[in-house]
Amino acid sequence: MFKLSVCLLTCNSARLLREVLPPLLAVADDFVVLDSGSTDATLDICQEYGLTVHHHPYAMHGAQMNHAISLAAHDWVLCMDSDEILDEQTLNFILALKAGEEPAADQAWRLPRYWFVLGQEVRTIYPVSSPDFPVRLFNRRCARFNDRPVDDKVEGFSRSVKIPGRVRHDTFYSLHEVFNKLNGYTTRLVKYQKVRPSIGRGITSAIGAFFKWYLFSGAWRYGKVGVVTGLYATFYSFLKYFKAWYAHSDTKEVATEEKKKTRTI
Incomplete structure (x- = not known):
């Protein structure tokens, strides 16, 4: 059994936040919200759920995620964006994973991420096909996000496994x-x-x-x-x-x- 910190990046994320937060709270032993300057109701919604919001100016996605990871209480982290919604199957898998024996530190897991554009599921959105499977659950002692300006990814793990389910990536909404x-x-x-x-x-x-x-x-x-x-x-x-x-x-x-x-x- 091991404990998990959820790291969530926000910026004017009120549109989906009430759908994003509940499944993440169900798996989180520690919750880091890192905001880069929201002017909508994002901070109020986080307060409704009893979450403390940390603030950090945005440079690049990977750097922002790495800063959030540095604030986590536990080494095992689940890194999420505020337009990604876990489904029940993915949620149950993570709960079962946490309840089992602690894995090797170089192990990582990939989210099954299905892309939505303007509210409709799509098969492709340049430069990826849907679903894609980014590594998002890993041990910070072994892995970190790289510093690519676009399409950054986690590096440093030795092996990875795809998590079952469907994570709704509701991006490009207008x-x-x-x-x-x-x-x-x-x-x-x-x-x-x-x-x-x-x-x-x-x-x-x-x-x-x-x-x-x-x-x-x-x-x-x-x-x-x-x-x-x-x-x-x-x-x-x-x-x-x-x-x-x-x-x-x-x-x-x-x-x-x-x-x-x-x-x-």
Whole structure:
């Protein structure tokens, strides 16, 4: 038998919080809520459930999760986002796991995460297929989140097992959210990761993404939601190269201006 700390990241999470919290409270021996600046009812809802909220400015998802893990009372942690809802089968598995013998510290478990866009379940959302199985239950003495700017993941464990059930990942709940995340993800990617600055490569990549993530994936069968996921993949593929090209052009212009000033002096 072992004890488990639940680490939950929040930011303007009131939309789903009353669905997210009850199953997590059922498995938690310790509960860490780490908020990065909510202005909606998130903090009030956490207070309703008797939870203390810690505050930390958001940089990247992996870094935020690692900070939450550092605040946990126990080494075994279950790391969750506030748009992920455990179902009964997943909940019962975790309860049974806790009741058994404590596993080796290098063991980890993967959540069965099913993606929902605009309230509808989808098969793909760039760059993943649904369901995906991210590692979220592990021992912090062996594992941590990496520092990738986008699509970070847990590293350091030796073996992992898929948890049964269906975790509802209710993301991209409005068009505003879709384009807001599209802009944020591509900006962080270009800022923290090397991307080749090329409009031509961006156009080629966007065309390939449209065929792969809209036509070949079958997203066209899902009506307007399929159009949204197809366009998301297309724009994402183009914008990361376009933003890299734009930033590179600005750098070249600044360098040219500095050369001119030096010659004048």
